[in-house]
Amino acid sequence: MDKQKVAILWLGSCGGCDETIVDINELILGVVNSVELVLWPVALDFKYHHIEKMADGEIALGIINGHVRNSEQAELAHLMRKKSQVILAFGACACFGGTPGLANLRSKEDIFNWVYREAPTVINPKGVYPQTKCNIDGKELTLPNMLESVYSLDQVIDVDYYLPGCPPPPYLVLKAFTAFLENTLPAKGSSLASHKALCDTCPLNASKPDKIALTEIKRIHEVEADPTKCFLSQGILCMGPATRSGCGETCININIPCRGCFGPIEMVEDSGAKYLSGLASMIDVDDEADLQNISTQVRDAMGYLYRFSLPISIMERKKL
């Protein structure tokens, strides 16, 4: 029987999601023996035109990491959707837009202005911008067009499964491959990680008091955090309550609070908004002035609450 074809594609990506696949170490040999890899730009020499020549649905599993921010990424996402039976959004960028999603707080024009003209280290006397088309020595050169916003994968194509994380940990990658190979993937639309919040599996959960009543909020570098106590109980913001579990608490285990890279919990539309409600309930301040004061102690609320998920939040981007 012919092996099922699997493609791994990166879009707006840092490479970490491809790295995590390699991090399953020698077990990758078992995976590549069980399938026919037909695309993996970072690792293998297949080209996009090989994919274009395939029949629709010829690829059994298309794994896509990275967000969509330019026209080439959008085209490739559509190509993969056409040629694949199942699409897996792999990693925080594909699932939620990822950290680069914070670029949605600026207009494309602002970004270009800064990067190509105004940043202190730029030397660009003619104020040149990248163009989608230009003529050099009678030849036309083209570049993809940068879109106005950062998009998650499912804002561009239909996605069948989600594997969150920045990056997803190797054990979950292996679990996903195994489920695919053994044909035990859950219902379409599922996230291939826990349905519960990080607090559910956090080793510090047992130390949480019955009631958290904060009168001030501290930043992790301003204090010596007690590694045996829940961060929130110490007044240190931790996104655990609003973040899906499954990462193995790699940050918690090195005494760093969760930043939310596994994204919203099952059926939550906007993790930042939900977190705000939870945080409000932990604040024990009634006086209006004190309340405004503690609100200012949440420095860069947007960057903290929506670090990985701004493109899929209710507002999606800053209004222009």
Added chain:
Amino acid sequence: MKENEPKIVCFSCRFSWGYLVDEDDIYAKVENWIPIICTGKVDPVHILTAFRNGADGVLILGCPEGDCHYQDGNIEARKRINLLYNVLQSYGIDKKRLKLHLGTDPEGKTISSLVKEMADDVRKLGPSLKATSKQEKVTT
């Protein structure tokens, strides 16, 4: 002129606002009036959804301090709204577009004028901006 009329979404708690009259009377006078059981039920998700759907302002009418039927729902609402201001600012939404007003009005006679007052404040800020001025093609 009508098009520029600010759209205000008004969540109002049934325990202090308009509980003596028929809901239909208030629905007739106040556009986008949403009676709720307690301001403690209003989540940032609801407020953001209102802005997402084109609201120029969100007014939340709650019970006076100390009078919340559920003890501290109005206090929780106040805390959430204060935290939400930070986020709204980053989204480019002025603080003045979200307001919590605590008080009581059993016949709900002042709801309409409070909404109008909010609309006047918000009108000075100009219309609420849209997320992107042009729809870019990312889907087939």
